[in-house]
Amino acid sequence: MPRPALSRRARLGAATVAALVTGTAVFGIGQATAERSIPRTDKEIPNLTQVQDQIKAYYGDTVTADGRHYASPHSNYARQVRGIEARARGYLAKVLAKSADRSAEQAKSSKSAKPAIVLDMDDTTLLTYNYELQVGFHFTPESQDKYLESTDMDPVFGMNRLVNWAHDHGAEVFFITGRKEAQREWSVRNLKNVGYGVPLDRTHVFLKNKENPPPYLPCGTNCSTVEYKSGTRRHIESLGYDIVANFGDQYSDLQGGAGNRTFKLPNPMYYLP
Structure with missing residues (x-):
């Protein structure tokens, strides 16, 4: 994000x-x-240089000839992510199976809420590691725009497969990101190019629109991360969805309710309250 x-x-x-x-x-x-x-x-x-060295070691820093940094699939980061995904898949398998049975029983008599999962984007579904190294862990809106316009981020290890699996098993998939509305085209392109085979239209991908905030957010242009994300989740629920799982790399992605279970992805590179 x-x-x-x-x-x-x-x-x-x-x-x-x-x-x-x-x-x-x-x-x-x-x-x-x-x-x-x-x-x-x-x-x-903590010594800043040593902390950065620890982050690189945790991600299994791999540098290409042209100076790009990639996280290793054999790194401790990748292992930790795979463990979280395994727990999420086990949980979702049970929840989605029950939901399918319940929907079949209620189909003739009433409408039931459709199960959904909600995911953050940066460092939950797309890995910012190379960008962070390119800018020396010094984020600016200008450098992010330049990077997203020209470069696709890798998927967080295995998350594209988990998301596609959940969708194939009956879950509607929504993305809620703190990226700005002007970055929509780049963000959707990136998700598609790295294998997220789910609907990525405006009704499924929510970006932060400070100029024209949606009416369902009472905080308007002054939303905190928690207010923006939880408010958007409540909006999704109002459309007839039951958010069975919410994924994020920041606690602010997960706070505020409107979701049955949360899954926290690791991210030692930055902190967003």
Whole structure:
């Protein structure tokens, strides 16, 4: 998912600097809180270079001759994702089978909610790893636009197969991403090109439209990630769907209700509240 114009990481960094400069004011708010949020010595701060090296090792960093970075299918990241997908498939197999039986019984007498799954895009269905390395983990809207316009991201290992399997077994598939509406064409192209064989029209792919927010979002142009995503999920439910599973790499993708079960994908590269 994209970060805002000033990246969340930059905002968090700026907040930390401000807190350090005005330490006495922060302590006035509450010493216990300040002691937890402000490092007392450099030893309490992870070394940035070493953290980046750990991230590369976790993803099994593979560099091509032209300088592109790819995650290895044999990496610990890939292994962790496969474990999450296996649990999700086991859960969905049971839920979708029950839903099919229930729908058959109710077909003549009443309408039943159709099962659906909801997925975030960046680092849930599409892997941003190469982009993050190309920009040195420094997101900007401009660099993201340039990258998405010209480059397809790889699918998160196995997620395209899981999504297609769920769809083939009766689940409607929806994507809710924090990417902006102007990136729709690039995003849909990318999903198609890497094997997501599910409907990708405007009724199935929701992007953030700050200029013309939909009427079902009462927060309008000021939605937080949680408000935007949970509000969109509630809109999907209002159309007659039962969201049996919600997938995301950030906790803000999963919070706010409107979904029976959540599956958190790993992402140590950035944090979005």
